[in-house]
Amino acid sequence: MSPAAATAATAAATAESHGFLSPTGVEIAFLLVGLVTLGAAVITVTTRQLVHAALWLVVALGGLAVEYLLLTAEFIAWVQVLIYVGSVVVLLLFGLMLTKAPIGRSPDADSRNRPVALAVALLAAAALVWVVVDAFRTTVIDLDGAAQGSTDVTGSILFRHWVLPFEALSVLLLAALIGAIVLSRKKAAEDTTASPATDPHEDAPTPEGDR
Amino acid sequence: MHLHLAYPAVLAALLFCVGVYGVLARRNAILVLMSVELMLNAVNLNLVAFDVWLRDSLHAGQALTLFTIAIAAAEIGIGLAIVLAVYRNRGSSAVDELRDTAESAAEEPDPAQEPRQAKPSQKAEATA
CATH class of the missing domain: 1.10.287.3510 (Helix Hairpins)
Incomplete structure (x- = not known):
């Protein structure tokens, strides 16, 4: 972080009116929420309790939703809360339960290549932060004026300019749904009595499949 | 702002x-x-x-x-x-x-889950 701090200091010296040393309220809020988000993400990838990892992921994703709100992208913030916090984390918790993840501390949560992973992540972080700070240290987002991501704006551009990708995405979601059903249904030879083809709840992975 | x-x-x-x-x-x-x-x-x-x-x-x-x-x-x-x-x-x-398609089978013999008949073919591929 020392080259990043040095470049930030020089950027504060070169930026004429908005420096890093006189942050606005939005910047302070963004920084604090960003620290919480990053800390929750680090705990998510380092904790040894598997269910706690999913719950800290909720904190990280919720913090990102607050960051979207600070960037005036309201609609994406609420979509983030609905889809990520509402459904993806619940799916992950279901997956942890269905694979009989141990409650409490599991000593083998990390694999043997943990030092290599740490080295790769630290090198990538140093390189990315250096490049990003060097490129954008004098760039300022102007947040005045109307919100750029309100539901009005987003709906308008989505159904005026992005209709074809939107419809293609619905086809992809249908394909993913069918794929998940096919992958998680039991073989017909395993239980001939249960008649799985008429079961309406077979898209949810059933706990009977684990026995 | x-x-x-x-x-x-x-x-x-x-x-x-x-x-x-x-x-x-x-x-x-x-x-x-x-x-x-x-x-x-x-x-x-x-x-x-x-x-x-x-x-x-x-x-x-x-x-x-x-x-x-x-x-x-x-x-x-x-x-x-x-x-x-x-x-x-x-x-x-x-x-x-999940090491069925791993290159070297000699690294760690794994219990029970691995199909045993995959090993000779892997050895043959490794020596070829």
């Missing part, structure tokens, strides 16, 4: 690297999927920040962010179905025990 672009960009870079660490270091496949979600969210933050900065009239960044969120939801569904199928067949969801 203004916001330096460096703040969201640096946060996105750091979140992405945290996700990289999780993908490489975690053993449980579901924790790997969580780390993939972190990486996708870092990319989403970048897209939104640059969209707000550039004031794009098409708002391509926000549209792409919505598409990424939908694709991530589909990905997590398929990924969990695959993990459940692997768990049902192998009795484990640890990614480093």
Whole structure:
């Protein structure tokens, strides 16, 4: 972080009116929420309790939703809360339960290549932060004026300019749904009595499949 | 009211690297999927920040962010179905025990789950 701090200091010296040393309220809020988000993400990838990892992921994703709100992208913030916090984390918790993840501390949560992973992540972080700070240290987002991501704006551009990708995405979601059903249904030879083809709840992975 | 672009960009870079660490270091496949979600969210933050900065009239960044969120939801569904199928067949969801297509079979003889008849063919491929 020392080259990043040095470049930030020089950027504060070169930026004429908005420096890093006189942050606005939005910047302070963004920084604090960003620290919480990053800390929750680090705990998510380092904790040894598997269910706690999913719950800290909720904190990280919720913090990102607050960051979207600070960037005036309201609609994406609420979509983030609905889809990520509402459904993806619940799916992950279901997956942890269905694979009989141990409650409490599991000593083998990390694999043997943990030092290599740490080295790769630290090198990538140093390189990315250096490049990003060097490129954008004098760039300022102007947040005045109307919100750029309100539901009005987003709906308008989505159904005026992005209709074809939107419809293609619905086809992809249908394909993913069918794929998940096919992958998680039991073989017909395993239980001939249960008649799985008429079961309406077979898209949810059933706990009977684990026995 | 203004916001330096460096703040969201640096946060996105750091979140992405945290996700990289999780993908490489975690053993449980579901924790790997969580780390993939972190990486996708870092990319989403970048897209939104640059969209707000550039004031794009098409708002391509926000549209792409919505598409990424939908694709991530589909990905997590398929990924969990695959993990459940692997768990049902192998009795484990640890990614480093799935070594059927590994190059060197002599490294670690693994118990019971591995099909034994795969080893001579692997040896033959290794010597050929």
